[in-house]
Amino acid sequence: MKEILIITNYFPPETGAASNRIFHLAEGLQKHNFKVSVVTPLPNYPTGRVFETYKGCFKASSTENNINVHRLWIYASNSKNKLLRLIAMLSYSFSLIWFFVWNKIPKTVIVQSPPLLVAFTSVLLLNSKKRKLILNVSDLWPIAGLELGALKKNLAYGFLEKIERFNYKNADLVLGQSEEILIHVNSIFPEKDTFLYRNYPDFNPTEIFETNQSKNKLKMVYAGLLGIAQGVYKLCQELDYSNIQLHIYGAGAEKNNIETLILNNPELDIIYHGEISRKELHQELITYDIAIIPLLNRIYGSVPSKIFEYARLGLPMIYFGGGEGENIIQKFQLGWIAKAGDYKDLNTVISKINTSNINKIYKKEIQKTAIDNFNFNTQLKSLIGIIQ
Template sequence: MKILFLTQFFSPETGAASKRVYGLARQLVKLGHEVHVVTGMPNYPTGRIKDEYKKKFFCFEEIDGIKVSRYYVYASNKRSTINRLLNYFSLVLSSLFFLFKRRQIDIIITSSPPLFLGISGVIMSKIKKIPHVFDIRDIWPDVAVEIGEIKENSKIYKMMKKIEKFIYENSDILTVVTNGKRANLIKNGVSPNKIKLISNGFDEEFLEIPINKEIADKYNLIGKFNLLYAGIIGIAQGIDIIIESAEKLKSNNEIQFVLVGNGVELERMKGLVKEKKLNNVIFTGEQPHVNIRSFLYYSSAALVPLKSEALKDSVPTKLYEALGAGKPVILCASGDSVEVVNESNGGLIVKPGDIDSFVESIEKLYKDTELYKACTINSKEYVIKNYSRKSIAKTLEKELELELKKSK
């Protein structure tokens, strides 16, 4: 098959969206398919286009056998609704230039969020007369309401609901990452036959990445009980609970919090640490994904918080990576993520916003060596058995082949 992914985010950008598309695309290449990716110039999460891509409308590169076409995208480090919409819609328009390349494509997969790129996916599928698959990691605009970014009675919400309906009606398949999202779509009138579960997963090759010992020296990780947060430092992640926990545990010189990543909340988090005069919190800034393996290696446990209990159908990619690397997880969430941790017996769970329970869980893993050891063994075995990216890509391959047969 000749498969095209449309995605707002792609390597070297960090975050769940980039990891998912890159992981699936790479595995599909290994299965013998020709995979194209249409995306923008890398700018997430800083809002600044990386130097080697600046002042370009188009560039082509090949990454691990994936043919990547990058187009112009408006980027700004000033956080506002207008700037974000300009960022999204600039790629909606520029991505359509891929149509002029006249490449033969059998099927299109659009990654969401953001929602809007689905417009390009639908247009391309209609012009090329091929199936369109809309891959949903988060259901927008509903998730934006859940985390308080927009209001349900606002004009932008109503506009996005119309776009959502248009994309769903003009997509042949809707793929979702959790059963919770599947149930959500069915509740909102989408036919169950149209929805396929293609979960997030774990790349076993991640464990083969060499450990960078310089990271331990640079960030003073040796001899500490390191609690790692690795991911976007944004609104939905609820990083405040980590900073507040660090304040409560500052008397323990062995416990240290390591925050790896960038995002719109980073400067505010740094300000809180400075204001509270904490010396047990380390910010590393954005790191290449290969370095996350080393940070996990030198960490004692991983922290996976979500801001709102309303985000019940989200399973962050960082959760699979931490469990797959054999690290106990302290999950601050509800819903589908809880099921993964419970089934794996790989960590402890607290409700979003429950700082006291969060601190108690940290202290429990720190003190209870038997519990800690059990979590490390259980988590790795469970994730590799149930959430291997290789097996997930094979499931996606079968769904795509079935859809192609139907369309002929």
């Protein structure tokens, strides 16, 4: 049985796309006769506080779904203060160094990036001709940070670019969750081996049934991180509620602002449901007419995993983020697109949706498209063929 180690910043019981993606990868490899170990911080995302179960722990090891999980100490923080965020990343990097010193590391290692500093620590210390290092890139940093306004082009940015290049250069294989990521990597290192590894979900398709029989208003849902990048707070302010009712699930930095907005503006047809488990969320999502996937700014290299998850649920989408995600929606006819950042266009697109067309037949078509084209196991088998 071949051993493989996955180094990541996110893992269940943490919620969100990153956690789900790595869990499914680990579980999938385990089911294909790999002996899988995962190294991750003590759970703290998205609250920035170590979960109650793990408070007071320096480390915790367990076997979960036949996967060996090692949770290491981290100075947890989701503060907007850049220094505190840096300290949090460095603390996990130091814990990784301690782990590498005292544990035997397999010959195949998958390293999640970003965070760049954590990936750099892993690549720097584990780089060996006898070891295969696989860099799993889900977002392009520091470019994404620049587009989000979190970073500026200065000496610090140049330093992060050097780290990024070091990571790509010393990885034996780079996995990218979008074509744009692979294009970027190969523009720097043309000969680098790359593999498109999308964030496909792995769950049994749900039964499709009719929704919104009255068709008085379009029942639209947003589910996910309420962070700066998603811009859900601004979305709530800019939407025209004449023909829609917006339902929100999730948690994050904008949660309090959204709750205050709803409290102070009862005329806005918004219902906030809080955060629920992924299994519960799936049961809720299939009761809605349509989902919205917003990004405050178009982020090069980003393709929200919600596209593939919603498609498997048979849920039509409005995509409001530009880039490669927009192309996927159009190519596979998964819903509608609005110009990134143009709320007037978004409201126009929504107003033109014929609710009578959002029926069981249309939803089944979307689900079939997902089953045929966004298959987790087919993709995983292709990846295994490369890394074995």
